[in-house]
């Protein structure tokens with residue numbers, strides 16, 4: 001355990017841009033080898049700017065924000081705020097569009113080295129779901145970010161709030177053209193209310 005380790009309260013926290021090991025564009029990986037040598041409470045901050053990142057099924061564009069790394073007793077705590085545009089498909093007209101999304105990252109990554117040292121604390125928190133720093137000291141933010149995005153994405157994304165959708169009869173995109181299969185060209189949000197009206201009103 002780290003009972004003897006206390007924060008140097010007199011010390012000045014210096015924020016330095018973290019040495020980043022991005023092997024290629026779109027890989028949100030950070031080399032934290034040096035940071036893991038530092039005492040608890042050390043802080044680094046890093047700007048995030050990516051044109052495009054693919055996270056399994058999620059495609060993220062124009063990613064911007066910052067991440068703050070804080071050394072803890074068993075690893076590194078990552079906090080941050082990220083703004084991005086996520087590729088989505090409209091649930092009404094089926095067109096692809098970029099949906100703006102803001103996410104917050106707040107997650108502790110456990111150090112594999114710390115765990116190898118075999119502290120009881122480290123072992124108890126090293127569950128399967130826990131995020132880990134790789135044995136080569138690379139902290140990969142992608143999975144945390146992906147889970148965050150998936151949980152924030154709407155179940156039925158809309159390209160615009162009043163998207164008219166596709167005609168179920170002729171397949172015309174009602175945002176672009178009018179079709180004459182159905183006189184009831186209503187905002188889909190009102191459809192359920194109209195069903196409650198007598199049928200003569202529906203056709204007007």
Ligand SMILES: [Zn+2]
Nearest residue numbers: 090093159163
């Ligand atoms: Zn749409």
Ligand SMILES: [Zn+2]
Nearest residue numbers: 167170179181
């Ligand atoms: Zn139609």
